[in-house]
Amino acid sequence: MDGKGGKLYYRGYSIEELAEFSTFEEVTYLLWYGELPSKGELREFSRKLAKNRELPKELLDVLEMMPKHAHPMGVLRTAVSFLGNFDDEPVKTPEDVYEKGISLVAKIPGIVASLYRLRMGLELVKPREDLSHAGNFLYMMFGKEPPKSWERAMDVALILYAEHELNASTFAVMEVGSTLSDYYSAVVAGIGALKGILHGGAVEEAVRQFLEIGDPERVEEWFFNALKNKRRIMGAGHRVYKTYDPRAKIFKKYARMIGDKRMYEIAERLETLVQKHLSKKGVNINVDYWSGIIFYAMGIPIEFYTTIFLMGRISGWTAHLAEYISNNKLIRPRLQYIGEIGKRYIPIERR
Ligand SMILES: CC(C)(COP(=O)(O)OP(=O)(O)OC[C@H]1O[C@@H](n2cnc3c(N)ncnc32)[C@H](O)[C@@H]1OP(=O)(O)O)[C@@H](O)C(=O)NCCC(=O)NCCS
Incomplete structure (x- = not known):
């Protein structure tokens, strides 16, 4: 990130070129493994995403139980936390992080789309193996294949949201990850930070x-x-x-x-x-x-927009977490105390 020059690169590639030529799947691969994938690597990566898209029935029950007016980011926080109970092994290596990461990256669009459809009283739509990540999201949300221009705009949005150095939510993810907690707990921390209106909100x-x-x-x-x-x-x-x-x-x-x-x-x-x-x-x-x-032009309700930000940013969170724990050190900043020390305890009846 070059704040003065107004430039952004992912692993050395300019954001302008990635937005012009790449896809979210390719960018996620690039962020995680450091290089753009070959055809075979991309096929395998997309296949793994497709295999992980379907949501467990128990999670759909949780979504249904959530208060109708809860903010979708709050619901996502609960959904991710719930999924973590099925898979709460601590993460020790980058491979552990990527294995859990691909499962969650794959599921987030389905969680958001299912929540939207439950709220609208509509039947849920299952993902399709032949659609892209962005295309699947719009398809599961609206129940029909999106126009190509919308699919591309959503793909570009996910690319642009995917990574941004040490922003507040990425830091929250790394902070929790540095305790060698589990992947889902780290992501839950990130969701909490991203929800705020000074950040993703x-x-x-x-x-x-x-x-x-x-x-x-x-x-x-x-x-x-x-x-x-x-x-x-x-x-x-x-x-x-x-x-x-x-x-x-x-x-x-x-x-x-x-x-x-x-x-x-x-x-x-x-x-x-x-x-x-x-x-x-x-x-x-x-x-x-x-x-x-x-x-807004696609007809997505406003309160869902930060969840789209999250759909992209989870790739960057996962990349940073994997990198950090490969040479982990507990993140523990200090604070400076300002005030007296050595004060004497006064019993409550004499205060
Ligand atoms: C993102 C943000 C929190 C960064 O703030 P920051 O680095 O802490 O900057 P500061 O709050 O110290 O602001 C510096 C000055 O710019 C002004 N400023 C900052 N953001 C502003 C905004 N969005 N609108 C009007 N004035 C703004 C502040 O009032 C302050 O002015 P002052 O020096 O005259 O008091 C802040 O710009 C903001 O609140 N933006 C709106 C929310 C937003 O879009 N967030 C998404 C970020 S990607």
Whole structure:
């Protein structure tokens, strides 16, 4: 990650080339094993994903029991935790991590799609072996093969979300993994971190903000009011990038192709104001700004957007966890205590 130059590479390959030519399956292989797969390696990897997609009946029962208004990220956290009870061996080697990783990477889209269909009162749809990871997700969600343009946009979204160095959720995964706990516990920690609106949850908030603005003519008034009231523009600002997020540039292209015209225009006008007034203090458009516009156009409910982020990011979590535990050291930061020491205990009746 080059925060000043606004560049991102996965294992040396630029994100622009991967988004143009690659697939989520290939990128996951690259992140885990360090090289792009050969035809045979990719076939074998895709076959393993297909073999692992089906969800156990017990998990579907759990999904059905969840409160109808629970946030889908909360439900996913429970679902992953539940699956961990069937497979809670500690992970000691990268191979252990990848074996569990492929099972979970394969299942997340089915969990999200099943939750959506249960909530809509629709029959669940089983995955198909001939569809891609992204295509299967949309197929299981909507019960019909997605248009090619949607499948590609979703594939690119998963590629762009897959990896981002030591972001908050990846750190949470590594922290738990460093205790030599099990893979699922580490992923549950990551889900908790990704859910927050300062991290992955911003993708949902960005779309809510465009809906709140509602009209391209209101953008300017809304923006200056937001600044006056110290409100944050969602989908803007980043701890590392101090330039336009390179992933957002790619998402913008797909938002223009697929997104609702009015929402796109609102976002574009707001983007101009952010770049004009906030970029001087390092606040620029980030990955979560445009992506929700694509999912909104597909008819995916807003509260599901962070689960799509997770569907991609779990690849990066798994890669970092495997790398870290191959030369593991317990992560244990220190804090500095500020205050008196050596105070005398006072019995409660004398305080
Ligand atoms: C991501 C984020 C938490 C990073 O914050 P950070 O590195 O801790 O930066 P700070 O909170 O210290 O902000 C630095 C300055 O930029 C401003 N700023 C940061 N993000 C802003 C935003 N989204 N909108 C308006 N102002 C913003 C802060 O108000 C602060 O201004 P000040 O110096 O005048 O007080 C922050 O930019 C944010 O809240 N963004 C919105 C949520 C979001 O899109 N998250 C997804 C990240 S990929």
